């Protein structure tokens with residue numbers, strides 16, 4: 001048996017093994033990995049080729065060894081259509097990100113060159129999806145007949161997917177997919193015993209939903225001193241499901257707190273939260289994350305084409321022509337979710353604002369905040385710069401709504417302070433409807 005054939009066999013074995021393994025819990029993985037290795041080894045022995053015995057549990061290092069022979073022919077399995085709309089064909093190699101993995105360790109493992117990784121990162125510049133790979137994220141790889149990476153699929157959770165396809169010039173083009181799923185409204189009611197999040201949890205509310213509520217009302221309520229045992233709460237929440245599975249996304253629709261000391265409520269209306277009297281609960285955003293207006297050197301353009309490759313290279317942000325060192329301000333209250341140095345985006349910051357808004361600030365020279373830090377609107381978070389791949393000093397500013405990039409200069413952002421008088425009735429109607437649903441639930445909870 002020729003060494004080339006062995007590699008071909010190994011590769012198809014390993015592909016199957018990786019695909020299987022990535023869907024299984026760790027103990028099963030180890031068992032399966034051992035079984036597969038024994039199988040592989042026996043195939044080699046049966047062919048009178050000298051087989052190297054492999055210790056169990058060394059699956060990974062073996063994998064990288066075996067796929068390493070880049071000069072050997074590789075099997076040309078039917079390739080996936082480059083059109084990303086095709087309904088999820090199984091990629092040739094599937095991999096679920098493990099603890100401690102980085103993109104380069106994974107690419108090393110599969111013997112995909114660093115050049116290819118850089119090309120992917122270049123395409124990812126406008127998504128920055130690959131910067132935050134975490135255990136559980138799913139990666140898919142498809143190769144061409146030469147064994148070069150042709151398609152790369154990144155999937156996080158049930159709702160988000162980015163597909164990178166390689167064009168003729170070797171550059172990658174990406175498409176982002178966000179699954180809308182369906183929302184189901186669920187209503188909960190209960191009494192406070194101990195702290196609010198855990199009391200809500202006992203009533204069936206997810207802990208993340210409880211924290212959404214407390215962050216929504218943090219300006220209005222002190223969740224220590226205002227709480228008394230026996231206070232009642234009611235919550236209406238819409239949970240997102242894809243194919244019957246909860247995605248982790250919940251939208252708080254209504255919350256009522258009826259306490260001995262404090263009465264408080266929050267209702268979602270027209271994408272903003274108000275109390276039952278129609279007073280806004282959220283702070284406004286500022287349109288421009290700078291102290292004053294600067295010239296826009298490049299605007300938001302989702303259809304921008306690369307001048308040389310002709311591939312779609314969207315410009316997902318707004319570029320402000322600002323000198324290096326210009327203070328960059330947080331566009332709204334939020335939590336810093338990323339402070340990262342990226343080969344192309346340079347030093348950049350991401351802020352997650354309440355529920356659905358994210359902002360990004362690229363090509364910075366200095367960051368004044370760290371990951372996890374709370375920031376408020378107008379706070380100086382960075383100094384602008386020219387880092388990464390940048391043709392001149394500027395600030396690239398991005399606004400994403402539910403993960404989708406929007407034009408930050410024109411998008412509707414929370415600036416509403418009160419409800420317009422013509423919408424008052426609609427608001428009252430909605431509050432009344434939710435309140436009656438919640439009252440029903442409270443009555444049920446009391447019976448139990």
Ligand SMILES: [Zn+2]
Pocket residue numbers: 298315317318319395396397
């Ligand atoms: Zn830009």
